[in-house]
Amino acid sequence: MPGIDERDREILRILRSNGRITLTELGKKVNLSPASVKSRLEKLERLGAVKGYSAVIDPAFLGNPVTALIFIRLKDVDPYTRSMLRELASLDNVEFLYLKTGDHNVLLKGEFRDMDELREFLKSLKKTFGVNALSIEANLVVEELKNCWLADTHYDSDCGREKDYGKRQRS
Amino acid sequence: MPGIDERDREILRILRSNGRITLTELGKKVNLSPASVKSRLEKLERLGAVKGYSAVIDPAFLGNPVTALIFIRLKDVDPYTRSMLRELASLDNVEFLYLKTGDHNVLLKGEFRDMDELREFLKSLKKTFGVNALSIEANLVVEELKNCWLADTHYDSDCGREKDYGKRQRS
Protein backbone atom coordinates (compact mmCIF):
# COMPACT_ATOMS: atom_id res chain seq x y z
CA MET A 1 0.00 0.00 0.00
CA PRO A 2 1.64 3.21 -1.18
CA GLY A 3 1.64 6.23 1.08
CA ILE A 4 0.66 4.23 4.15
CA ASP A 5 3.23 3.77 6.88
CA GLU A 6 3.28 1.74 10.08
CA ARG A 7 1.91 4.73 12.03
CA ASP A 8 -1.14 4.76 9.79
CA ARG A 9 -1.67 1.04 10.21
CA GLU A 10 -1.41 1.40 13.97
CA ILE A 11 -4.08 4.10 13.86
CA LEU A 12 -6.31 1.77 11.84
CA ARG A 13 -5.81 -1.10 14.26
CA ILE A 14 -6.55 1.03 17.31
CA LEU A 15 -9.62 2.56 15.72
CA ARG A 16 -10.87 -0.87 14.79
CA SER A 17 -10.89 -2.01 18.41
CA ASN A 18 -12.06 1.32 19.81
CA GLY A 19 -14.02 3.33 17.31
CA ARG A 20 -14.83 6.16 19.71
CA ILE A 21 -11.36 6.92 20.99
CA THR A 22 -10.57 10.64 20.97
CA LEU A 23 -7.97 12.09 18.63
CA THR A 24 -6.04 13.19 21.69
CA GLU A 25 -5.85 9.68 23.15
CA LEU A 26 -5.06 8.24 19.75
CA GLY A 27 -2.29 10.77 19.41
CA LYS A 28 -0.74 9.67 22.71
CA LYS A 29 -0.76 6.05 21.60
CA VAL A 30 1.04 6.72 18.33
CA ASN A 31 3.15 9.69 19.50
CA LEU A 32 1.53 12.29 17.35
CA SER A 33 -0.26 15.55 18.03
CA PRO A 34 -4.07 15.50 17.81
CA ALA A 35 -3.90 17.67 14.69
CA SER A 36 -1.54 15.27 12.96
CA VAL A 37 -3.71 12.29 13.83
CA LYS A 38 -6.66 14.14 12.40
CA SER A 39 -4.97 14.87 9.10
CA ARG A 40 -3.77 11.27 8.81
CA LEU A 41 -7.24 10.03 9.59
CA GLU A 42 -8.71 12.31 6.94
CA LYS A 43 -6.25 10.86 4.45
CA LEU A 44 -7.15 7.32 5.49
CA GLU A 45 -10.85 8.05 5.08
CA ARG A 46 -10.26 9.67 1.72
CA LEU A 47 -8.28 6.65 0.51
CA GLY A 48 -11.02 4.29 1.66
CA ALA A 49 -8.98 2.59 4.35
CA VAL A 50 -11.64 3.64 6.86
CA LYS A 51 -15.10 2.77 5.56
CA GLY A 52 -16.97 4.23 8.50
CA TYR A 53 -17.67 3.88 12.19
CA SER A 54 -20.18 1.70 13.92
CA ALA A 55 -21.40 0.69 17.34
CA VAL A 56 -21.78 -3.03 17.90
CA ILE A 57 -25.34 -3.52 19.08
CA ASP A 58 -27.03 -6.56 20.57
CA PRO A 59 -29.89 -7.07 18.10
CA ALA A 60 -32.14 -8.42 20.85
CA PHE A 61 -32.40 -4.87 22.20
CA LEU A 62 -33.73 -3.75 18.85
CA GLY A 63 -36.40 -6.41 18.94
CA ASN A 64 -34.58 -8.85 16.66
CA PRO A 65 -33.53 -11.84 18.74
CA VAL A 66 -33.21 -14.17 15.74
CA THR A 67 -29.97 -13.96 13.76
CA ALA A 68 -29.60 -16.05 10.63
CA LEU A 69 -26.90 -16.85 8.12
CA ILE A 70 -28.37 -17.35 4.67
CA PHE A 71 -26.52 -19.11 1.89
CA ILE A 72 -27.54 -18.65 -1.71
CA ARG A 73 -26.30 -20.40 -4.82
CA LEU A 74 -26.85 -18.17 -7.83
CA LYS A 75 -26.54 -19.59 -11.32
CA ASP A 76 -24.96 -16.37 -12.53
CA VAL A 77 -24.23 -12.93 -11.18
CA ASP A 78 -25.18 -10.70 -14.10
CA PRO A 79 -25.85 -6.95 -13.88
CA TYR A 80 -29.53 -7.56 -13.18
CA THR A 81 -28.76 -9.93 -10.32
CA ARG A 82 -26.26 -7.45 -8.97
CA SER A 83 -28.94 -4.80 -8.73
CA MET A 84 -31.03 -7.24 -6.72
CA LEU A 85 -28.09 -7.91 -4.45
CA ARG A 86 -27.51 -4.19 -4.00
CA GLU A 87 -31.12 -3.81 -2.98
CA LEU A 88 -30.77 -6.70 -0.56
CA ALA A 89 -27.70 -5.07 0.93
CA SER A 90 -29.62 -1.87 1.55
CA LEU A 91 -32.17 -3.56 3.80
CA ASP A 92 -31.76 -2.47 7.38
CA ASN A 93 -31.99 -5.93 8.83
CA VAL A 94 -29.08 -7.18 6.73
CA GLU A 95 -25.75 -6.90 8.52
CA PHE A 96 -23.47 -8.16 5.80
CA LEU A 97 -23.64 -9.58 2.30
CA TYR A 98 -20.68 -11.26 0.65
CA LEU A 99 -19.93 -12.78 -2.71
CA LYS A 100 -17.71 -15.76 -2.11
CA THR A 101 -16.17 -18.84 -3.65
CA GLY A 102 -17.54 -22.27 -2.91
CA ASP A 103 -20.73 -24.19 -3.26
CA HIS A 104 -22.92 -21.22 -2.38
CA ASN A 105 -21.65 -17.98 -3.84
CA VAL A 106 -23.60 -15.58 -1.62
CA LEU A 107 -23.58 -15.31 2.17
CA LEU A 108 -25.83 -12.96 4.08
CA LYS A 109 -26.35 -12.31 7.76
CA GLY A 110 -29.67 -10.90 8.87
CA GLU A 111 -31.66 -10.07 11.99
CA PHE A 112 -35.29 -11.02 12.50
CA ARG A 113 -38.08 -10.40 14.96
CA ASP A 114 -39.02 -14.07 14.98
CA MET A 115 -39.05 -17.22 12.91
CA ASP A 116 -42.06 -16.04 10.96
CA GLU A 117 -40.22 -12.98 9.77
CA LEU A 118 -37.27 -15.13 8.78
CA ARG A 119 -39.60 -17.43 6.83
CA GLU A 120 -41.11 -14.47 5.01
CA PHE A 121 -37.66 -13.17 4.22
CA LEU A 122 -36.62 -16.49 2.72
CA LYS A 123 -39.80 -16.61 0.69
CA SER A 124 -39.14 -13.14 -0.70
CA LEU A 125 -35.60 -14.16 -1.56
CA LYS A 126 -36.92 -17.09 -3.56
CA LYS A 127 -39.28 -14.80 -5.40
CA THR A 128 -36.61 -12.17 -6.03
CA PHE A 129 -34.06 -14.48 -7.59
CA GLY A 130 -36.48 -16.96 -9.11
CA VAL A 131 -34.89 -19.74 -11.12
CA ASN A 132 -31.52 -18.02 -10.83
CA ALA A 133 -31.35 -19.20 -7.21
CA LEU A 134 -30.33 -22.83 -7.40
CA SER A 135 -30.37 -23.15 -3.64
CA ILE A 136 -31.18 -21.07 -0.58
CA GLU A 137 -30.32 -22.32 2.89
CA ALA A 138 -30.61 -20.71 6.29
CA ASN A 139 -28.71 -21.41 9.51
CA LEU A 140 -29.38 -19.84 12.86
CA VAL A 141 -26.62 -18.16 14.82
CA VAL A 142 -26.54 -19.94 18.17
CA GLU A 143 -23.77 -17.93 19.78
CA GLU A 144 -21.45 -15.11 18.77
CA LEU A 145 -18.06 -15.88 20.27
CA LYS A 146 -16.61 -12.84 18.56
CA ASN A 147 -17.98 -10.06 16.46
CA CYS A 148 -16.39 -7.08 14.75
CA TRP A 149 -12.87 -6.91 16.20
CA LEU A 150 -13.95 -5.97 19.70
CA ALA A 151 -12.17 -7.58 22.59
CA ASP A 152 -13.70 -10.39 24.62
CA THR A 153 -16.86 -8.50 25.59
CA HIS A 154 -18.80 -11.39 24.14
CA TYR A 155 -22.37 -12.31 24.76
CA ASP A 156 -24.85 -15.12 24.22
CA SER A 157 -28.03 -14.94 22.26
CA ASP A 158 -29.76 -15.94 25.51
CA CYS A 159 -28.64 -12.89 27.46
CA GLY A 160 -25.08 -12.85 28.74
CA ARG A 161 -24.56 -15.02 31.74
CA GLU A 162 -20.86 -14.81 30.97
CA LYS A 163 -18.33 -13.44 33.45
CA ASP A 164 -17.57 -9.79 32.76
CA TYR A 165 -13.80 -9.94 32.80
CA GLY A 166 -12.60 -6.63 31.44
CA LYS A 167 -14.72 -3.53 30.91
CA ARG A 168 -14.20 -1.66 27.70
CA GLN A 169 -11.64 1.05 28.14
CA ARG A 170 -12.01 4.51 26.66
CA SER A 171 -9.18 6.41 28.30
CA MET B 1 -36.91 -5.67 26.54
CA PRO B 2 -37.76 -4.02 29.85
CA GLY B 3 -36.61 -0.48 30.53
CA ILE B 4 -35.84 0.22 26.87
CA ASP B 5 -38.08 2.63 25.00
CA GLU B 6 -38.27 3.70 21.38
CA ARG B 7 -35.91 6.59 22.08
CA ASP B 8 -33.26 4.15 23.24
CA ARG B 9 -33.73 1.98 20.19
CA GLU B 10 -33.41 5.03 17.95
CA ILE B 11 -30.14 5.89 19.68
CA LEU B 12 -28.89 2.35 19.08
CA ARG B 13 -29.86 2.44 15.41
CA ILE B 14 -28.17 5.80 14.81
CA LEU B 15 -25.04 4.74 16.63
CA ARG B 16 -24.89 1.58 14.61
CA SER B 17 -24.74 3.49 11.34
CA ASN B 18 -22.54 6.26 12.70
CA GLY B 19 -20.43 5.17 15.63
CA ARG B 20 -18.57 8.44 15.96
CA ILE B 21 -21.53 10.78 16.04
CA THR B 22 -21.29 13.38 18.76
CA LEU B 23 -23.63 13.33 21.76
CA THR B 24 -24.82 16.79 20.77
CA GLU B 25 -25.74 15.66 17.24
CA LEU B 26 -27.32 12.50 18.58
CA GLY B 27 -29.33 14.63 20.97
CA LYS B 28 -30.66 16.76 18.12
CA LYS B 29 -31.77 13.66 16.24
CA VAL B 30 -33.73 12.23 19.14
CA ASN B 31 -34.81 15.54 20.73
CA LEU B 32 -32.83 15.20 23.91
CA SER B 33 -30.11 17.20 25.62
CA PRO B 34 -26.54 15.90 25.32
CA ALA B 35 -26.55 15.07 29.02
CA SER B 36 -29.68 12.93 28.68
CA VAL B 37 -28.27 11.12 25.69
CA LYS B 38 -25.15 10.47 27.68
CA SER B 39 -26.98 8.96 30.62
CA ARG B 40 -29.13 6.82 28.34
CA LEU B 41 -26.06 5.65 26.50
CA GLU B 42 -24.38 4.75 29.77
CA LYS B 43 -27.43 2.70 30.68
CA LEU B 44 -27.39 0.97 27.29
CA GLU B 45 -23.72 0.12 27.67
CA ARG B 46 -24.27 -1.14 31.20
CA LEU B 47 -27.11 -3.37 30.05
CA GLY B 48 -25.00 -4.78 27.24
CA ALA B 49 -27.05 -3.32 24.40
CA VAL B 50 -23.91 -1.60 23.16
CA LYS B 51 -21.00 -4.03 22.97
CA GLY B 52 -18.47 -1.48 21.83
CA TYR B 53 -17.44 0.80 19.00
CA SER B 54 -15.43 0.00 15.93
CA ALA B 55 -14.11 1.52 12.75
CA VAL B 56 -14.70 -0.51 9.61
CA ILE B 57 -11.30 -0.93 8.01
CA ASP B 58 -10.33 -2.22 4.59
CA PRO B 59 -8.04 -5.12 5.52
CA ALA B 60 -5.95 -4.58 2.40
CA PHE B 61 -4.57 -1.43 4.04
CA LEU B 62 -3.38 -3.54 6.95
CA GLY B 63 -1.55 -5.88 4.63
CA ASN B 64 -4.23 -8.57 4.61
CA PRO B 65 -5.79 -8.63 1.16
CA VAL B 66 -7.10 -12.19 1.52
CA THR B 67 -10.37 -12.63 3.39
CA ALA B 68 -11.68 -16.12 4.02
CA LEU B 69 -14.78 -17.71 5.46
CA ILE B 70 -13.95 -20.93 7.23
CA PHE B 71 -16.54 -23.56 8.03
CA ILE B 72 -15.86 -26.19 10.66
CA ARG B 73 -17.92 -29.20 11.64
CA LEU B 74 -17.14 -30.16 15.22
CA LYS B 75 -18.26 -33.51 16.57
CA ASP B 76 -19.03 -31.96 19.93
CA VAL B 77 -18.61 -28.61 21.64
CA ASP B 78 -17.46 -29.60 25.11
CA PRO B 79 -15.76 -27.28 27.62
CA TYR B 80 -12.34 -28.14 26.24
CA THR B 81 -13.37 -27.35 22.69
CA ARG B 82 -14.91 -24.13 23.90
CA SER B 83 -11.60 -23.01 25.34
CA MET B 84 -10.03 -23.65 21.94
CA LEU B 85 -12.74 -21.60 20.29
CA ARG B 86 -12.22 -18.78 22.76
CA GLU B 87 -8.55 -18.79 21.92
CA LEU B 88 -9.37 -18.75 18.23
CA ALA B 89 -11.68 -15.79 18.79
CA SER B 90 -8.88 -13.87 20.47
CA LEU B 91 -6.65 -13.98 17.39
CA ASP B 92 -6.29 -10.57 15.85
CA ASN B 93 -6.84 -11.75 12.30
CA VAL B 94 -10.22 -13.26 13.18
CA GLU B 95 -13.10 -10.87 12.60
CA PHE B 96 -15.96 -13.03 13.78
CA LEU B 97 -16.61 -16.51 15.09
CA TYR B 98 -20.09 -17.95 15.34
CA LEU B 99 -21.64 -21.14 16.57
CA LYS B 100 -24.51 -21.95 14.28
CA THR B 101 -26.99 -24.59 13.26
CA GLY B 102 -26.54 -26.58 10.09
CA ASP B 103 -24.07 -28.91 8.52
CA HIS B 104 -21.06 -27.02 9.82
CA ASN B 105 -21.57 -25.69 13.33
CA VAL B 106 -18.77 -23.11 13.36
CA LEU B 107 -18.26 -20.19 11.00
CA LEU B 108 -15.23 -17.93 11.14
CA LYS B 109 -14.10 -14.97 9.10
CA GLY B 110 -10.41 -14.21 8.96
CA GLU B 111 -7.91 -11.95 7.23
CA PHE B 112 -4.65 -13.16 5.73
CA ARG B 113 -1.53 -11.74 4.15
CA ASP B 114 -1.64 -14.29 1.36
CA MET B 115 -2.71 -17.79 0.47
CA ASP B 116 0.24 -19.29 2.26
CA GLU B 117 -0.81 -17.73 5.52
CA LEU B 118 -4.34 -19.01 4.99
CA ARG B 119 -3.00 -22.49 4.31
CA GLU B 120 -0.95 -22.37 7.50
CA PHE B 121 -3.98 -21.20 9.43
CA LEU B 122 -6.07 -24.08 8.14
CA LYS B 123 -3.32 -26.51 9.02
CA SER B 124 -3.16 -25.18 12.57
CA LEU B 125 -6.93 -25.47 12.85
CA LYS B 126 -6.72 -29.14 11.89
CA LYS B 127 -4.06 -29.69 14.49
CA THR B 128 -5.97 -27.76 17.18
CA PHE B 129 -9.23 -29.65 16.87
CA GLY B 130 -7.80 -32.99 15.80
CA VAL B 131 -10.30 -35.75 15.29
CA ASN B 132 -13.02 -33.54 16.77
CA ALA B 133 -13.05 -31.59 13.50
CA LEU B 134 -15.04 -33.72 11.11
CA SER B 135 -14.64 -31.18 8.35
CA ILE B 136 -12.92 -27.87 7.69
CA GLU B 137 -13.66 -25.88 4.56
CA ALA B 138 -12.53 -22.48 3.41
CA ASN B 139 -14.14 -20.06 0.97
CA LEU B 140 -12.65 -16.79 -0.21
CA VAL B 141 -14.58 -13.56 0.04
CA VAL B 142 -14.74 -12.21 -3.50
CA GLU B 143 -16.62 -9.01 -2.76
CA GLU B 144 -18.19 -7.37 0.25
CA LEU B 145 -21.45 -5.80 -0.90
CA LYS B 146 -22.19 -4.77 2.63
CA ASN B 147 -20.40 -4.93 5.91
CA CYS B 148 -21.33 -3.87 9.41
CA TRP B 149 -24.46 -1.75 8.97
CA LEU B 150 -22.74 1.06 7.14
CA ALA B 151 -24.44 2.58 4.13
CA ASP B 152 -23.44 1.81 0.55
CA THR B 153 -19.77 2.73 0.88
CA HIS B 154 -18.90 -0.69 -0.45
CA TYR B 155 -15.62 -1.87 -1.82
CA ASP B 156 -13.97 -4.80 -3.55
CA SER B 157 -11.20 -6.95 -2.25
CA ASP B 158 -9.27 -6.00 -5.39
CA CYS B 159 -9.18 -2.27 -4.69
CA GLY B 160 -12.39 -0.39 -5.33
CA ARG B 161 -12.94 0.28 -8.96
CA GLU B 162 -16.56 0.85 -8.02
CA LYS B 163 -18.35 4.12 -8.70
CA ASP B 164 -18.31 6.30 -5.61
CA TYR B 165 -21.97 7.20 -5.44
CA GLY B 166 -22.50 8.80 -2.06
CA LYS B 167 -19.87 9.91 0.40
CA ARG B 168 -20.27 8.85 3.97
CA GLN B 169 -22.05 11.46 6.05
CA ARG B 170 -20.94 12.27 9.57
CA SER B 171 -23.12 15.21 10.51
Next chain:
DNA sequence: GCTGAAATTCTGGAGTG
Protein backbone atom coordinates in the same frame (compact mmCIF):
# COMPACT_ATOMS: atom_id res chain seq x y z
C1' DG C 1 3.85 17.61 11.63
C1' DC C 2 3.70 21.09 15.32
C1' DT C 3 1.74 25.04 17.96
C1' DG C 4 -1.76 28.01 19.84
C1' DA C 5 -6.13 29.92 20.08
C1' DA C 6 -11.05 29.80 19.03
C1' DA C 7 -15.15 26.89 18.49
C1' DT C 8 -17.37 22.88 19.84
C1' DT C 9 -18.29 19.14 22.76
C1' DC C 10 -18.22 16.70 27.05
C1' DT C 11 -19.24 16.21 31.82
C1' DG C 12 -20.90 16.45 36.55
C1' DG C 13 -23.80 18.78 39.68
C1' DA C 14 -27.78 21.66 40.93
C1' DG C 15 -32.42 22.44 39.99
C1' DT C 16 -37.24 21.34 37.95
C1' DG C 17 -41.53 18.73 36.94
Next chain:
DNA sequence: CACTCCAGAATTTCAGC
Protein backbone atom coordinates in the same frame (compact mmCIF):
# COMPACT_ATOMS: atom_id res chain seq x y z
C1' DC D 1 -36.48 9.46 38.05
C1' DA D 2 -35.60 11.40 33.73
C1' DC D 3 -34.70 15.60 32.02
C1' DT D 4 -32.65 20.36 31.40
C1' DC D 5 -29.46 23.93 32.36
C1' DC D 6 -25.02 25.61 33.28
C1' DA D 7 -20.10 26.24 34.06
C1' DG D 8 -15.52 24.23 33.95
C1' DA D 9 -12.71 20.79 31.53
C1' DA D 10 -11.48 18.37 27.51
C1' DT D 11 -11.52 17.92 22.69
C1' DT D 12 -11.71 19.40 18.02
C1' DT D 13 -10.52 22.38 14.44
C1' DC D 14 -8.01 25.49 11.72
C1' DA D 15 -4.58 28.94 10.90
C1' DG D 16 0.22 29.79 10.43
C1' DC D 17 4.77 28.03 10.71
